[in-house]
Amino acid sequence: MFKKINLWHILLILIVLSAIVPILFMVSNSFKTLRDSYGTMLNLIPTHPTIKNYLLLNKQVNLLGLTWNTFLMATIVTIGKLLTGLLTAYAFRTYQFKGKMFIYLLFVATIFVPFTIVMIPNYLVISKLNLLNNIWGVALPQLCDATGIMIFLKTMEKIPNTLIDAAKIDDIPKRKIFFNIVIPILKPSIVSVGAIFFINSWNEYVWPTLILKDKASFTLPLALQNYISSEGGTNFPLAMALSTIMVILPLIIYLIFQKYILNSISNSGLK
Amino acid sequence: MHNKNKKILPFLYLLPTAILLIVFMIIPIIYTFYLSFFDWNLIAPTKEFVGLRNYIEVFTNPVNQKVILNTLIYIFFLIVLNFLVPYFISLIVKFFIKKMQGAYKVLFFIPSLFSLVVGAMLFTWILNPVSGPIAYVMKNLGMTMPNWSNSGILAITVICFITNWKVFGYNFILLLTGLGSIPTNIIDAAKIDGIPKWRLIWNVILPMNRGIGIYVLILTIVQGLQYVFTPINVITTGGPYYGSSNMIYQTYLNAFVLYKTGTSSALAIVTFVVFLVLLFIEIRFVEGKAKKYV
Amino acid sequence: MNKSNATIELKNISKQFKKNTIIDGMDLSVKAGEFLVLLGPSGCGKSTTLRMIAGLEEPTSGQVMIDNRDLRELKNDGHTIAMVFQDYALYPNMTVYQNLEYALKIHKVAKDERQKRIENVLETLNLTKYRDRLPSQLSGGQKQRVAVGRGMVKKSEIFLLDEPLSNIDVQLREKARDEIQNLHATNQQTIVYVTHDQLEAMALGDRIAVMDQGIIQMIDVPENIYNNPANLFVAEFIGTPQINVIEVEYKDSNVLFNNKSILADQNLNLKEQKYRLGIRPENLFCSKERQNSQDLELTVENIIDYGRFVQLSLVNDEGLTLKSIVNTFEFNVNEKVFVHLKKATSLLFDYEIGKNLNWGNYE
Numbered sequence: 001m002f003k004k005i006n007l008w009h010i011l012l013i014l015i016v017l018s019a020i021v022p023i024l025f026m027v028s029n030s031f032k033t034l035r036d037s038y039g040t041m042l043n044l045i046p047t048h049p050t051i052k053n054y055l056l057l058n059k060q061v062n063l064l065g066l067t068w069n070t071f072l073m074a075t076i077v078t079i080g081k082l083l084t085g086l087l088t089a090y091a092f093r094t095y096q097f098k099g100k101m102f103i104y105l106l107f108v109a110t111i112f113v114p115f116t117i118v119m120i121p122n123y124l125v126i127s128k129l130n131l132l133n134n135i136w137g138v139a140l141p142q143l144c145d146a147t148g149i150m151i152f153l154k155t156m157e158k159i160p161n162t163l164i165d166a167a168k169i170d171d172i173p174k175r176k177i178f179f180n181i182v183i184p185i186l187k188p189s190i191v192s193v194g195a196i197f198f199i200n201s202w203n204e205y206v207w208p209t210l211i212l213k214d215k216a217s218f219t220l221p222l223a224l225q226n227y228i229s230s231e232g233g234t235n236f237p238l239a240m241a242l243s244t245i246m247v248i249l250p251l252i253i254y255l256i257f258q259k260y261i262l263n264s265i266s267n268s269g270l271k
Numbered sequence: 272m273h274n275k276n277k278k279i280l281p282f283l284y285l286l287p288t289a290i291l292l293i294v295f296m297i298i299p300i301i302y303t304f305y306l307s308f309f310d311w312n313l314i315a316p317t318k319e320f321v322g323l324r325n326y327i328e329v330f331t332n333p334v335n336q337k338v339i340l341n342t343l344i345y346i347f348f349l350i351v352l353n354f355l356v357p358y359f360i361s362l363i364v365k366f367f368i369k370k371m372q373g374a375y376k377v378l379f380f381i382p383s384l385f386s387l388v389v390g391a392m393l394f395t396w397i398l399n400p401v402s403g404p405i406a407y408v409m410k411n412l413g414m415t416m417p418n419w420s421n422s423g424i425l426a427i428t429v430i431c432f433i434t435n436w437k438v439f440g441y442n443f444i445l446l447l448t449g450l451g452s453i454p455t456n457i458i459d460a461a462k463i464d465g466i467p468k469w470r471l472i473w474n475v476i477l478p479m480n481r482g483i484g485i486y487v488l489i490l491t492i493v494q495g496l497q498y499v500f501t502p503i504n505v506i507t508t509g510g511p512y513y514g515s516s517n518m519i520y521q522t523y524l525n526a527f528v529l530y531k532t533g534t535s536s537a538l539a540i541v542t543f544v545v546f547l548v549l550l551f552i553e554i555r556f557v558e559g560k561a562k563k564y565v
Numbered sequence: 566m567n568k569s570n571a572t573i574e575l576k577n578i579s580k581q582f583k584k585n586t587i588i589d590g591m592d593l594s595v596k597a598g599e600f601l602v603l604l605g606p607s608g609c610g611k612s613t614t615l616r617m618i619a620g621l622e623e624p625t626s627g628q629v630m631i632d633n634r635d636l637r638e639l640k641n642d643g644h645t646i647a648m649v650f651q652d653y654a655l656y657p658n659m660t661v662y663q664n665l666e667y668a669l670k671i672h673k674v675a676k677d678e679r680q681k682r683i684e685n686v687l688e689t690l691n692l693t694k695y696r697d698r699l700p701s702q703l704s705g706g707q708k709q710r711v712a713v714g715r716g717m718v719k720k721s722e723i724f725l726l727d728e729p730l731s732n733i734d735v736q737l738r739e740k741a742r743d744e745i746q747n748l749h750a751t752n753q754q755t756i757v758y759v760t761h762d763q764l765e766a767m768a769l770g771d772r773i774a775v776m777d778q779g780i781i782q783m784i785d786v787p788e789n790i791y792n793n794p795a796n797l798f799v800a801e802f803i804g805t806p807q808i809n810v811i812e813v814e815y816k817d818s819n820v821l822f823n824n825k826s827i828l829a830d831q832n833l834n835l836k837e838q839k840y841r842l843g844i845r846p847e848n849l850f851c852s853k854e855r856q857n858s859q860d861l862e863l864t865v866e867n868i869i870d871y872g873r874f875v876q877l878s879l880v881n882d883e884g885l886t887l888k889s890i891v892n893t894f895e896f897n898v899n900e901k902v903f904v905h906l907k908k909a910t911s912l913l914f915d916y917e918i919g920k921n922l923n924w925g926n927y928e
Contacts, residue, residue: 008367015360016378019436022393023381025404029396041404084287091284103285105554106292112493112550113296116522117539120306120313120532121299144295149288174280203386205501210527221388225505228392236396243389250384258377265380265441266448456654459621463648464668464719474667478658 023247030054030241037237053241060238061223062216063245069135070219071249073208074201076139081197082190085148090178092149093156094164107146115206118144123210133214138207148193151268155189156182189267192260199250220246300543307536313526325537334513335521335538341427342496342517348431349495353438354488361446362476366458366468376447379440387501390433395506398429423514426507430515434498442487449483450476486557489549496542518542569598569755571632571645571722573618578627580613580779587613588624589779600749600756602770604763606802610779611759612727618757619648619725631723644672647716648725652732653708655700661687661711662696665718686714690744706737710744717748724754730765742768763803767791775799793912797919800843800912806876806888809849811842812916823883827859828906834925839916848910849889851877851902860903863887865896879904 024044029037030053032046040047057063092100122141131137159182167177183190205221212218224246227239254261307325309318329335364372382390397403398419406416419425453476461471477484496519503509509516509524516524518538525535573595580588587610595601603611616622617629620636629636631645639645655664665683674682687693690710700708709729716724726745730738746769749756760766766773767787774784775798783795794800800808814821815835820828820842828842855862863879866886877889879902887904896902913922 008363009371012360012364012368012371012375015439016375019379019382019440022397022436023385025396026389026393038402041402041407084291087284088288091281095281097281108554109547109550110292110296111490112546112553113300114493114497114519114522114539114542114546116519116535117303117543118296118299119523119539120526120535121302122295123527125294125299141295144291146288146292199384203388205386205388205504206497209504221386224386224388224392228388228395228505234392234395236392239392240396243392246389247385251381254381254384262376262380262444265444268445454652454654456650456652457656459616459619460648460650460654460715462621463619463646464671465644466668466671470671475656475658 026240026247027244029237030244032237034235034237053237054245057238057241061242065216066218066220066223067245069217070202070221073135073139073142073204073219074198076135077142077201077204078194078197080139080143081145081148082194084143085146085152085193086183086186086190088149089152089156090182092153093159093182094174094177107149110144110146119210126211131211133212133217135217138204138211138219139201141207141211142201142204147268148197151189151193151264152186154267155186159185188260189264192257192264195253195257195261196264199253202246202250303536303539306532307540309533311532312530313532314530321533325533326541328534329537329541335534337513338516338518338521341423341513341515344424344427345431345496345499345517346492348428349434349491349499350488352431352435353442353495354491356435357439357442358446358484358487361443361450362472364443365447365450366472366476376440376444379443381440382436383438383441385437387433387437387498388505390436391502391505394429394433394436394502420507421511423511426511426515430499430502430506433502434495438491438495438498442491445483445487446480449480449487453479482557486553489553493546493549569722569753571755572597572630573723573755573757574630574633575614575618576628576630578614578617578624578629580610580617580622581625587779588617591627591779591781593774593781593784595755595757597755598753600758600769600771602766602773603757603759603776604766604770604773604802605761605776607761609776611761611776614776615648615725615727615757615759618723619646644719645721646723646725647719647721649712649716649727649729651728653700653712655708655711655715657700660697660699661692661703661714664700664711665715668715668719682718682720686717689717689748690714705733706741709733709741713745713748717752720752722755724756726756726758728760729758731760731762738765745769763805767803775802777802793921793923794843795921797841797843797914797921800914800921804845806846806890808843808845808912809887810914811844811885811887812839813842814839822861822885825859827861828908828911829859830908830924835913835922840922841914841916841919842906843912843914844887844906844910846876846888846890848907849879849887850905850907851879851889851891851896852905853895853900853902855903857905860905861885861887863902863904865898865900865902868896868898877902 028044028046031049031051032040033048033050033052036043036046036048092104118141126132126137126140129137131140163181164177167181172180203221204219205225208219208222212222220242224239224242227242228234306318308320308322310321310325311318330339364375395403397405398416400406400416400418400420403416409416417425419429457475457479458471461475496517499517500519500523503515503517503520504523507515509520513521519542522535522538522542525531525538573593575591575593578588578591578593579586591614593614603614605611613622617624618636620629620639631639656667659667662683665686666679669679669682684693687696690713692707692710692714695703695707695711700711703711709732713726713729716726729745730741733741742765745758749769758766758769767790770787772784772786773790775782775790777798783790783799785795790799791803794803797810801810811822811827813827814824814837815833816837818829818831818833819826820830820840822842852860861881863881863885866878866880868878869876874890874892875894875896877891877896879885879887879889889902889904908924913924914920915922
């Protein structure tokens with residue numbers, strides 16, 4: 001019995017290692033010289049640690065600008081999705097109206113819409129709006145996502161009806177109910193959903209690829225793409241330095257809100 | 272006044288979402304459907320009506336046929352790597368170990384935080400046939416590493432592994448949560464009846480968890496096919512000779528590289544129809560599931 | 566079916582959860598074919614005890630013996646022990662019939678035998694009509710019967726039941742209780758039955774083990790549990806309304822309350838000190854006139870008419886509150902009542918630890 005349990009742990013720890021070790025090598029290599037990155041490939045601790053890669057990277061690309069662009073896009077998307085999601089979920093929770101079920105299924109359906117089917121028209125709309133190479137232009141199509149609505153709906157379902165009824169009997173206006181009762185109860189899920197939105201948008205690749213062509217408007221994933229080539233001619237220490245910069249913020253957010261984030265993800269799947 | 276407010280207010284709340292959905296989803300879907308009957312190049316002032324020709328091309332053009340076949344191969348790999356493996360591991364963590372369940376959850380999830388571009392970069396390094404660490408170890412063992420980017424099927428495998436690296440923890444958590452909602456008393460009852468664990472899992476646990484199982488399975492296909500877009504575009508751009516392209520990537524290539532919006536739109540519509548079938552299954556089994564076991 | 570031969574014995578069992586002691590050095594032996602009830606308030610460790618007998622929890626120390634063999638060495642063939650859970654734990658994806666059949670099928674009981682047993686149990690429990698229903702299509706009472714049935718078809722030597730009646734309607738509970746009693750009468754299995762309901766315990770148990778704070782406070786036949794509780798906890802836990810407890814002092818062959826004698830006995834072998842006197846409400850003898858100089862004088866504060874009997878709440882200005890059960894309607898609120906106590910129907914407990922002192926007689 002005891003031995004068997006240990007065997008499963010070996011398998012699980014192997015999975016953990018395959019998830020984590022590549023990231024450790026990424027950080028390690030970003031502090032290695034190009035020659036060390038080939039010569040002492042399997043050393044996790046750099047033999048001649050250096051920050052040259054970061055300095056060189058900063059010369060080749062506008063690191064601050066890239067980070068700012070990415071941050072701005074992710075912030076706009078996060079705030080936009082939180083606001084629309086909360087309002088919609090609240091309307092669903094408190095009002096009865098015709099076509100509710102239909103609209104709900106429409107939200108479910110958005111998960112099944114491949115981006116390829118909206119890709120061309122959205123590109124045309126953004127270019128008509130003169131928003132190509134613009135952070136707003138790359139943020140707008142990302143706002144169209146119902147997953148936030150679904151998570152908020154599920155959390156709001158847990159608010160007891162009697163609580164809302166009690167507020168109604170006390171004749172508190174609905175607007176106040178929303179801001180003084182619903183929002184505070186939802187706070188943990190707002191934080192975690194916000195964190196998930198931010199991280200997803202920070203990593204977003206598809207829409208930036210379509211909308212951002214001018215290097216000055218690039219986000220971090222697009223910049224990183226330029227450092228990768230399948231032929232093997234890549235300067236990996238540089239690419240890894242840029243990747244390391246890219247993963248810091250999501251990692252910090254995860255470290256702070258880890259428990260909430262995992263809870264929200266669990267809830268998003270529970271039907 | 273008050274009454275009027277009551278009727279308008281919910282729609283006011285719904286308005287921002289409605290505008291976004293209509294402008295960036297519903298109208299575009301209709302427009303893409305419209306474009307699928309025309310020959311156009313994204314720039315020209317006129318479009319030529321061609322009827323069903325774009326659709327016929329989707330199914331008759333050898334490149335597209337290859338891409339459809341690739342899509343099926345992708346689906347197979349995605350189901351195995353991103354659904355069956357996480358499901359198996361979640362069963363292990365739930366029923367076969369007692370300690371560290373929380374730690375595994377936290378650690379498995381970490382790669383989900385990172386961009387697929389980072390994943391693509393890491394795996395091109397690890398699997399670099401000349402200078403990567405695996406090639407290095409193999410060389411020391413007297414073996415040579417195949418140049419996987421020259422083979423469609425190997426490239427597809429690598430690309431699926433990259434998405435697996437990112438998605439594994441996410442799907443694992445969804446499935447584990449589903450298993451966690453199964454009452455422990457049922458598991459205890461089976462223990463007393465001396466029912467072997469795997470029998471119990473097969474006969475009771477999996478049927479009980481069917482709703483979430485199907486949800487994650489469908490998500491794996493629908494999102495997986497879109498997730499692989501990133502590593503394809505970053506690493507292989509669909510090559511060698513469309514060997515690692517799938518319907519999603521081919522749609523993109525046709526629109527923004529080959530400037531054939533007609534073929535692109537027809538491909539998109541076909542993909543969407545397939546997804547809609549999956550959506551129908553999801554609604555049938557998942558959204559309606561709650562009633563059955565209460 | 567023959568009387569079960571299986572005995573259960575717990576030897577110095579302790580169970581800790583994260584440094585909290587749930588069970589503390591418990592010894593318990595259940596005779597073959599006995600119906601033993603574990604009774605106690607929630608959190609007293611009775612369910613944990615049952616789960617350790619079932620092998621679902623490992624004791625932190627001590628031994629569980631089934632038929633004089635260590636439970637850990639017994640192979641779980643799904644035949645020795647059957648258990649019914651509080652929320653039934655039916656397999657939700659299987660019909661009633663499949664629920665009963667599942668364990669038998671896994672353990673390769675022949676098909677004919679299986680069918681015979683299941684039909685039999687369905688018949689006994691009045692479930693034949695529902696054989697093809699899923700648990701979600703059954704009422705609470707029906708689910709409970711299926712859960713019992715699932716245990717019955719195994720024809721196990723030992724049958725464990727964890728509060729099986731607590732989730733069904735009061736009206737159905739008595740019927741279900743009778744059913745379980747009949748089952749035991751016919752099948753003679755060794756049964757351990759957990760409940761917090763004293764009426765259930767009194768009605769069902771051959772013996773009752775009253776538990777509190779991880780310790781068996783008393784184990785005996787129902788009659789003794791009620792009439793001669795081992796300590797104050799048992800006395801107070803069993804019986805509604807609760808037993809009356811009066812702080813008294815023993816001095817010069819007299820039991821004194823507030824320095825006035827309320828009972829006298831020359832032949833007591835007791836130290837002169839404080840005690841607690843327990844009197845069941847039906848053993849307070851009330852009358853409208855003083856009969857004896859030792860009678861307590863109280864006033865009727867309120868009267869509750871339960872139909873079959875009347876409950877009086879009596880108070881006096883010395884801070885005493887007593888509950889009395891009488892069969893007459895002669896008393897009125899705010900009237901004086903004189904209460905007479907008899908030694909034979911009163912219990913004397915140690916002041917500090919609450920042990921029943923048997924009026925100083927130790928056998």
